[in-house]
Amino acid sequence: MRSNVPQLTLLAGLAASGLVLSRLPTAAADDVKAIAIVKNADGKFVFTDTNAKIKEGQSVKWVAVDSGVTHQLVPDSEGDALTDTGAFDSTSSPNQKFATPGTIHYHCAIHPKSMRGTINVAATDAPAEEAKSEPKAQAEQPVEEAPAPKKRKAKPSYGYGY
Numbered sequence: 200m201r202s203n204v205p206q207l208t209l210l211a212g213l214a215a216s217g218l219v220l221s222r223l224p225t226a227a228a229d230d231v232k233a234i235a236i237v238k239n240a241d242g243k244f245v246f247t248d249t250n251a252k253i254k255e256g257q258s259v260k261w262v263a264v265d266s267g268v269t270h271q272l273v274p275d276s277e278g279d280a281l282t283d284t285g286a287f288d289s290t291s292s293p294n295q296k297f298a299t300p301g302t303i304h305y306h307c308a309i310h311p312k313s314m315r316g317t318i319n320v321a322a323t324d325a326p327a328e329e330a331k332s333e334p335k336a337q338a339e340q341p342v343e344e345a346p347a348p349k350k351r352k353a354k355p356s357y358g359y360g361y
């Protein structure tokens with residue numbers, strides 16, 4: 200009986216380390232949405248995603264690409280659930296977690312005309328167990344193949360693809 204104990208401990212240790220290693224990168228990618236701050240064609244600073252969509256409990260991280268430029272993200276009004284980031288530049292990336300569903304409007308206090316954005320925080324109405332197996336992501340892809348089978352363009356019934 201004694202010999203079983205070390206083996207079980209070893210297995211448990213391997214399993215635990217395997218879980219940790221496989222989960223960390225996934226969790227980081229899923230739970231934090233990065234929005235970059237870049238210069239557009241007119242030389243104005245803008246967010247790469249002005250209408251970000253996340254789920255409650257996820258975070259947004261802002262990454263200023265150009266060095267030596269200060270930004271400060273603030274909510275448009277008191278009703279917008281974003282906390283003033285304070286001044287930051289490319290050397291640091293503010294990160295905020297959004298725990299409550301809703302729509303948040305915000306802007307950069309230093310570049311208020313060009314740097315405006317919205318964050319849509321969706322409720323995760325499904326229980327955590329169902330969230331693990333999401334088949335919907337794949338269901339959208341086959342649509343591309345649907346209009347292809349027949350080359351008749353005249354039929355209006357096939358016209359939805361255009």
Ligand SMILES: [Cu+2]
Pocket residue numbers: 244269270271307308309310314
């Ligand atoms: Cu700015």
